[in-house]
Amino acid sequence: xxxxxxxxxxxxxxxxxxxxxxxxxxxxxxxxxxxxxxxxxxxxxxxxxxxxxxxxxxxxxxxxxxxxxxxxxxxxxxxxxxxxxxxxxxxxxxxxxxxxxxxxxxxxxxxxxxxxxxxxxxxxxxxxxxxxxxxxxxxxxxxxxxxxxxxxxxxxxxxxxxxxxxxxxxxxxxxxxxxxxxxxxxxxxxxxxxxxxxxxxxxxxxxxxxxxxxxxxxxxxxxxxxxxxxxxxxxxxxxxxxxxxxxxxxxxxxxxxxxxxxxxxxxxxxxxxxxxxxxxxxxxxxxxxxxxxxxxxxxxxxxxxxxxxxxxxxxxxxxxxxxxxxxx
Numbered sequence: 643x644x645x646x647x648x649x650x651x652x653x654x655x656x657x658x659x660x661x662x663x664x665x666x667x668x669x670x671x672x673x674x675x676x677x678x679x680x681x682x683x684x685x686x687x688x689x690x691x692x693x694x695x696x697x698x699x700x701x702x703x704x705x706x707x708x709x710x711x712x713x714x715x716x717x718x719x720x721x722x723x724x725x726x727x728x729x730x731x732x733x734x735x736x737x738x739x740x741x742x743x744x745x746x747x748x749x750x751x752x753x754x755x756x757x758x759x760x761x762x763x764x765x766x767x768x769x770x771x772x773x774x775x776x777x778x779x780x781x782x783x784x785x786x787x788x789x790x791x792x793x794x795x796x797x798x799x800x801x802x803x804x805x806x807x808x809x810x811x812x813x814x815x816x817x818x819x820x821x822x823x824x825x826x827x828x829x830x831x832x833x834x835x836x837x838x839x840x841x842x843x844x845x846x847x848x849x850x851x852x853x854x855x856x857x858x859x860x861x862x863x864x865x866x867x868x869x870x871x872x873x874x875x876x877x878x879x880x881x882x883x884x885x886x887x888x889x890x891x892x893x894x895x896x897x898x899x900x901x902x903x904x905x906x907x908x909x910x911x912x913x914x915x916x917x918x919x920x921x922x923x924x925x926x927x928x929x930x931x932x933x934x935x936x937x938x939x940x941x942x943x944x945x946x947x948x949x950x951x952x953x954x955x956x957x958x959x960x961x962x963x964x965x966x967x968x969x970x
Contacts, residue, residue: 649707649708649710649711649831649834649835649837649838650707650710650830650831650832650833650834650835651753651754651755651830651831651834652710652711652712652714652715652754653705653707653710653830653834654830655750655753655754656702656710656715656718656750657702657703658750659722659746659747659750660698660699660700660702660703661699661703662746663695663699663722663743663746664695664696664699666743666746667692667695667696667729667743670692670729670733670740670743671688671689671692673739674688674733674740679733679739680734680737681733681734681735681737681738681739682734683732683733683734684732684733685732687728687732688728688729688732688733690728691725691726691728691729691732692729694721694725695722695725695726695729698718698721698722698725702718706837707830707833707834707837708834708837708838708840708841708930710834712754712756712758712759715754715759716758716759716762716763719747719751719759719762719763719766720762720763720766722747723744723747723763723766723767723769723770724766724770726740726743726744726747726770727770727771727773727774728774729743730743730771730774730775731774731775735774735775735777735778736775736778736779736791736792737778738774741771741795744767744771744799745799745802747763747767748763748764748767748799748802748803748806749802749806750763751763751764751806752803752805752806752807752809752810755810756810757807757810760803760806760807760810761803761807763803764799764800764802764803764804764806764807767799767803768796768799768800768803771795771796771799772796775792778792779792827880829879829934831877832850832877832879832886832888832934833930833931833934835877835888836848836850836888836930836933836934837930839888839890840923840929840930840933842890843890843891845924846890846891847891847892847893847894847922847923847924847925848888848889848890848891848892848922848923848933849887849888849889849892849893849896849897849900849920849921849922849923850886850887850888850889850920850921850922850923850933850934850937851886851887851889851897851900851901851904851918851919851920851937852879852884852885852886852918852919852920852937852938852940852941853869853876853884853885853886853887853901853904853905853908853916853917853918854882854883854884854916854917854918854941854945855883855884855885855908855911855913855916856883856908856913856914856915856916856917857883857915858912858913858914858915859883859908859911859912859913859916861911862878862883864911865907865908865911865913866878866885868907868911869885869887869904869907872903872907873887873900873903873904873907874887874888874889874900875887884941886937887900887904892922893922894922894925894955897920897922897955898920898953898955901918901920901953901955902953904916904918905917905918905951905953906951909951914950915950916950916951917941917944917945917951917952917953917954918941918944918952918953918954919937919938919939919940919941919942919943919944919953919954919955919956920937920940920953920954920955920956921933921934921936921937921940921955921956922955922956926956936956937956939956940954940955940956941954
């Protein structure tokens with residue numbers, strides 16, 4: 643899976659993790675104020691670490707999908723590990739019970755499907771926690787809080803990271819056996835790929851095509867496999883048969899040609915009601931969201947045309963339905 647196609651997935655995981663940490667850190671602040679919490683707490687410094695975590699989480703929630711490349715993900719995983727370690731240090735170090743906050747960080751990093759990201763997050767957790775408990779470990783405290791529990795926790799973190807990396811390996815191995823297309827339940831993957839292409843092309847044309855092969859098509863997997871081999875990697879949208887294609891550096895004629903080939907491929911597999919709608923950046927829209935909406939309206943116009951294998955290309959004003967032109 644390319645970096646472009648991971649943008650939507652990265653955004654979902656990191657934003658979900660950020661919301662989780664807002665909740666967990668808030669609960670932790672109440673927890674360390676309770677009478678049952680025994681280790682000494684440096685409240686002012688703890689609040690400072692928590693405020694940084696809250697600020698990072700809010701910033702992530704506001705970032706657009708196209709920003710969630712692997713470098714950004716690595717930076718935020720390391721940042722979270724550092725300030726979670728600060729929270730551990732200021733709530734008792736080796737005796738702190740907030741070490742459990744590291745586990746979501748390790749597990750979430752494995753969900754990205756990247757060896758590098760998972761390994762970096764695990765190493766960041768191990769190093770950060772080691773530094774947070776190092777003073778207590780060096781002092782050789784009593785057995786209840788001495789080096790042995792510290793090493794045990796480090797071993798658990800490492801094993802959790804290893805299992806996560808093994809899961810990444812299984813996912814990668816399974817991915818090589820799949821049909822080569824992605825299932826996009828909410829449109830975020832297609833939007834992320836489109837945003838990435840627009841950002842990378844620096845104003846050059848980028849086309850997006852939406853294809854509905856029709857309900858009578860029996861073998862959707864075979865269609866997507868052939869589209870991938872002949873045109874571009876398709877993204878299957880929702881639970882139906884509609885799929886999207888993103889074509890970087892493609893002008894009107896190239897986009898129209900690709901759309902016609904997709905319709906012809908569907909026709910060769912028995913489809914008689916295939917439709918396609920396409921739009922081209924920057925002519926039809928200036929943002930990925932608007933461009934995808936334009937392609938969606940073009941697809942609707944293709945069905946309204948009432949002709950088998952209709953292809954509609956968006957053009958001119960997006961608010962003017964007469965600006966669509968049908969190519970059949």
